[in-house]
Amino acid sequence: MITYDLHVHTTASDGLFTPSQVIEKAVRAGLKGIAITDHDTVDGIAEAIGCAAQYPGFVVVPGIELNTNQDQQSVHVLGYGMDFTSYRFVEKLGQMRQWREERAQAIVQKLKCLGYSIEYDEVQHQAQGAIGRPHIARVLAKKNLVPSANWAFGHLLTRGKPAYVPRHPFTPIDATNLIHEFHGIAVLAHPGLIHHQNLVTDLLDRHPACFEGIEVYYPAHAPYQVEKYRAMAETRGLLMTGGSDFHGEGTSEHAPNIGFRGINDELYSVFQKEINI
Ligand SMILES: [Zn+2]
Numbered sequence: 001m002i003t004y005d006l007h008v009h010t011t012a013s014d015g016l017f018t019p020s021q022v023i024e025k026a027v028r029a030g031l032k033g034i035a036i037t038d039h040d041t042v043d044g045i046a047e048a049i050g051c052a053a054q055y056p057g058f059v060v061v062p063g064i065e066l067n068t069n070q071d072q073q074s075v076h077v078l079g080y081g082m083d084f085t086s087y088r089f090v091e092k093l094g095q096m097r098q099w100r101e102e103r104a105q106a107i108v109q110k111l112k113c114l115g116y117s118i119e120y121d122e123v124q125h126q127a128q129g130a131i132g133r134p135h136i137a138r139v140l141a142k143k144n145l146v147p148s149a150n151w152a153f154g155h156l157l158t159r160g161k162p163a164y165v166p167r168h169p170f171t172p173i174d175a176t177n178l179i180h181e182f183h184g185i186a187v188l189a190h191p192g193l194i195h196h197q198n199l200v201t202d203l204l205d206r207h208p209a210c211f212e213g214i215e216v217y218y219p220a221h222a223p224y225q226v227e228k229y230r231a232m233a234e235t236r237g238l239l240m241t242g243g244s245d246f247h248g249e250g251t252s253e254h255a256p257n258i259g260f261r262g263i264n265d266e267l268y269s270v271f272q273k274e275i276n277i
């Protein structure tokens, strides 16, 4: 039985619900705790903890999700239990958000030169948080400047296409180092979404001290993938985590509800021993 959902987004990044609303939903769903894992920010955590105080025993794990790149592939890294009130940590995250914004601005600039009339403000409005290419694609589609958001990605925004701008380099190992520096543990997020699966084993084996866990239970993981990542975690002595990647009902075909995926009491008790909350 799922009792903890360790992957939840709020309005602090690209979720639809405020941290308080998310806590209310989690309590109503019968969960014993959740981790708030917004993209590149810990801004939602204090509010979530404040709201949870009215539900004795309900646990809020401070978390984060960092987007990284390695070998031209996107790898997400989850961090849990960092000193989220540390000024230096917050400052470093601010720097990463700035890189994101600068990149989005550069893309908008290229699009304008190509004759697509969109403004950075519109993209910002669409994003409400961690800004990225999906938001730009959505604005283009909404304004009927392209046939669809997918089309914008395929024809304009991906590597090799005219409005592509490379990211500021930030690798999975940079992310795990950052999480460790602020006393958190690092978990490889939804490995099933990584394009080339040899990168998963590469990351776990070439850098054995970098990841403490694998996100085994995830909405888009098929049963065979759950088995595969469970075995990977077991043979390496890594934590098994899981969560719904909840952004709000209806935002993803995979994760309709908070608590749709997660871990049980037994796995949580192992996880809890590794984090300092
Ligand atoms: Zn992710």
Ligand SMILES: [Zn+2]
Pocket (backbone or CB within 6 Å): 007, 009, 037, 065, 245
């Ligand atoms: Zn996520």
